[in-house]
Amino acid sequence: GESVGLHLPTLSVQEGDNSIINCAYSNSASDYFIWYKQESGKGPQFIIDIRSNMDKRQGQRVTVLLNKTVKHLSLQIAATQPGDSAVYFCAELPWGDKIIFGKGTRLHILP
Amino acid sequence: ETGVTQSPTHLIKTRGQQVTLRCSSQSGHNTVSWYQQALGQGPQFIFQYYREEENGRGNFPPRFSGLQFPNYSSELNVNALELDDSALYLCASSTSGGPGKTQYFGPGTRLLVL
Numbered sequence: 001g002e003s004v005g006l007h008l009p010t011l012s013v014q015e016g017d018n019s020i021i022n023c024a025y026s027n028s029a030s031d032y033f034i035w036y037k038q039e040s041g042k043g044p045q046f047i048i049d050i051r052s053n054m055d056k057r058q059g060q061r062v063t064v065l066l067n068k069t070v071k072h073l074s075l076q077i078a079a080t081q082p083g084d085s086a087v088y089f090c091a092e093l094p095w096g097d098k099i100i101f102g103k104g105t106r107l108h109i110l111p
Numbered sequence: 112e113t114g115v116t117q118s119p120t121h122l123i124k125t126r127g128q129q130v131t132l133r134c135s136s137q138s139g140h141n142t143v144s145w146y147q148q149a150l151g152q153g154p155q156f157i158f159q160y161y162r163e164e165e166n167g168r169g170n171f172p173p174r175f176s177g178l179q180f181p182n183y184s185s186e187l188n189v190n191a192l193e194l195d196d197s198a199l200y201l202c203a204s205s206t207s208g209g210p211g212k213t214q215y216f217g218p219g220t221r222l223l224v225l
Binding site: 041043089091098100102103104 | 113115144146151152153154155156159167169201203214216217218219
């Protein structure tokens with residue numbers, strides 16, 4: 001079975017609000033995690049990554065949090081915009097650079 | 112855009128047929144990975160090619176095979192197609208040993224098996 005999963009298949013957020021997308025992983029050996037964004041008709045696009053020796057990493061309008069104790073990842077998007085509408089995947093790399101993706105969460109932005 | 116191209120964009124086949132999908136990697140990249148993405152699911156790793164050799168394989172049967180050419184472009188071949196092979200097939204190129212963030216994905220080929 002898959003070792004990476006997501007709690008909610010769909011998330012609806014008001015434009016301008018913050019979005020939080022959650023993810024659980026099961027492979028304790030994973031030391032590198034990535035969030036991808038996939039828009040309709042496109043391949044996954046890298047958003048932000050984090051290594052297991054970190055708890056938090058910030059990018060432009062995005063923050064990833066890692067809780068190794070409970071094997072939990074989250075992606076926070078500040079001031080959500082219509083262009084943020086997409087499916088978001090967390091992914092882990094337990095070995096080499098072979099990526100294991102979760103099922104994905106669809107982020108829907110309400111006007 | 113990532114510079115990774117795939118062809119064709121869409122394809123319809125029938126059960127038992129064979130299919131070949133193609134991927135051109137981004138300039139300077141020597142590694143190509145293939146993924147299968149079923150509807151509503153995350154991509155699943157099929158295999159990776161580095162310098163024309165298979166460099167790791169996911170949980171896919173032998174009827175899924177691939178090639179990488181000297182220019183680092185790649186093909187994914189699927190024999191004896193089954194209905195469950197209907198999916199979006201993604202390729203990603205990278206430099207060898209690069210972490211996941213350096214894998215650049217193409218737009219995919221959508222395969223429908225009837």
